[in-house]
Amino acid sequence: MLGAGSWGSAFAKILGDAGNDVVLWARRPEIAAAIRDTGRNPEYLENTPLGERVTATASATEAIKGAELVVLAVPSQTLRVNLGDWAADLTEDSTLVSLMKGIELGTTQRMSQVIVEAARVAPDRVAVVSGPNLAGEIALEQPAATVVACSDIDRATRVQHAITTPYFRPYTNDDVVGCELGGAVKNVIALAFGIAHAMGLGDNTKAMLITRGLAETARLGVALGADPLTFSGLAGLGDLVGTCMSPLSRNRTFGEHLGRGKSLEQAQAATRYTAEGVKSCLAIRDLARSHGVEMPITEQVERVCHEGVDPKVAVAALMSRSTKAE
Ligand SMILES: NC(=O)c1ccc[n+]([C@@H]2O[C@H](COP(=O)([O-])OP(=O)(O)OC[C@H]3O[C@@H](n4cnc5c(N)ncnc54)[C@H](O)[C@@H]3O)[C@@H](O)[C@H]2O)c1
Ligand SMILES: O=P(O)(O)OC[C@H](O)CO
Incomplete structure (x- = not known):
């Protein structure tokens, strides 16, 4: 899970609660250390226990290496630069999941297009998760639904299964x-x-x-x-x-x-x-x-x-x- 802001932290909890082992990347080493020590992010959703399956690191390489799912929750305008640093560490055929809701300035590209270009991956490896998902409510495990969109519907279904919890209900869609x-x-x-x-x-x-x-x-x-x-x-x-x-x-x-x-x-x-x-x-x-x-x-x-x-x-x-x- 790359990005330990509000949504990155809440989504790490979802992934953990759905039964995945999660490595959450935080830019600042002190945030990563606090998450490892206390199981909470002191800056975002500080009262939310992220769960036992979530650990944290300030090394993106450590977070990405060997990961089947690489979930991205950084600001839309920094994504391209971030991915330039991270692309070499991606595992072959891993799925890249975009949580971001923005359009890139200058190129007018959607986030999945930025990922394809900057990480040099095929479009069918990129899934998008989008829906009415206010991080603060999800952190409290209030019921919510979302959409997993991917041009490869089998991949969308795999992501759907990986993020289904009693409080988070994803639907698939092929309309990225x-x-x-x-x-x-x-x-x-x-x-x-x-x-x-x-x-x-x-x-x-x-x-x-x-x-x-x-x-x-x-x-x-x-x-x-x-x-x-x-x-x-x-x-x-x-x-x-x-x-x-x-x-x-x-x-x-x-x-x-x-x-x-x-x-x-x-x-x-x-x-x-x-x-x-x-x-x-x-x-x-x-x-x-x-x-x-x-x-x-x-x-x-x-x-x-x-x-x-x-x-x-x-x-x-x-x-x-x-x-x-x-
Ligand atoms: N918060 C929500 O409820 C929510 C829900 C759904 C989707 N989203 C989307 O998720 C994306 C991330 O939002 P958020 O809520 O986590 O934002 P946030 O403001 O809570 O956190 C942003 C994170 O990005 C980091 N960051 C800032 N500059 C950076 C850089 N140059 N490189 C790498 N990381 C940097 C910050 O340290 C922080 O960890 C946005 O596109 C947002 O629209 C947010
Ligand atoms: O807090 P906002 O305005 O970034 O919205 C958060 C989510 O996108 C709601 O689905």
Whole structure:
């Protein structure tokens, strides 16, 4: 398990509880030592026992060597550099599992595409796990479901079995593009939701953002070859609703800072965790433009985040678009 942040730590617990021996890689040696000594991560989900099957190391080589499953939970924008260091240690035919929900700046690649390129592996060795999976709730073993997407459905089934626990229920899917886009774009819509929430806007506005946010996600997805049905599943609507509604969401919380009038820099200073939508909104906007897809909510989130546009101006811009058929 590479990455000992909130999701990496909670996912290490899932893997252990599902009966796997887990080596969790933490960047900082003192975090790895604390996990080995206390069975908990002092920085993330500090009250969660990770379980007896989880050990930790600050050596990525030690974590990767001999591993059948290599699970990745680092920030999306650092993945390529991280994998450059790690690729040589991968075992032949190991499965690489992406937990990340972002799009790479510059290349506009999905995380599975970055993995294929940076680790030099075939696309059917890469699986994606995505769904309404707030790490804090899963750490408490509250029931949750997710999707394991892989173009090789036998491999998806193997990953499914490896991460099934009494509190975590994975479904398989062969639509990698749809699952990844659902996970990345919902973070941007959750930023919009947080902005609206902090502006004191009500449930009509929020329902509009969720529904039209899903519409623009599906529009982009279909343009990139995704199955439109994926967007009504756990990795689409499920994750969008879960993230927007939850005060635990880092993206929604980041949006709330912006909606209260904080600048990007002030919101970043107030945030300790990765809010992927902040950077990915730029890449998603570029991806949409290059495919001729309209994503008005994403466009406005990008303007608020990166161009200093007043959220009130962004709302007015969205509401004054030309009327059209649904
Ligand atoms: N937290 C959740 O509930 C959740 C759920 C599902 C998916 N995700 C996704 O999982 C991914 C990881 O998120 P997280 O919640 O674990 O984030 P986090 O902010 O909790 O932790 C990020 C981790 O990455 C490490 N890191 C920072 N910079 C790094 C670098 N340059 N190289 C390597 N590691 C670095 C940090 O030390 C930390 O361990 C994101 O793409 C996120 O969208 C998160
Ligand atoms: O806290 P967030 O906003 O990164 O969302 C976490 C998960 O992606 C929810 O499924």
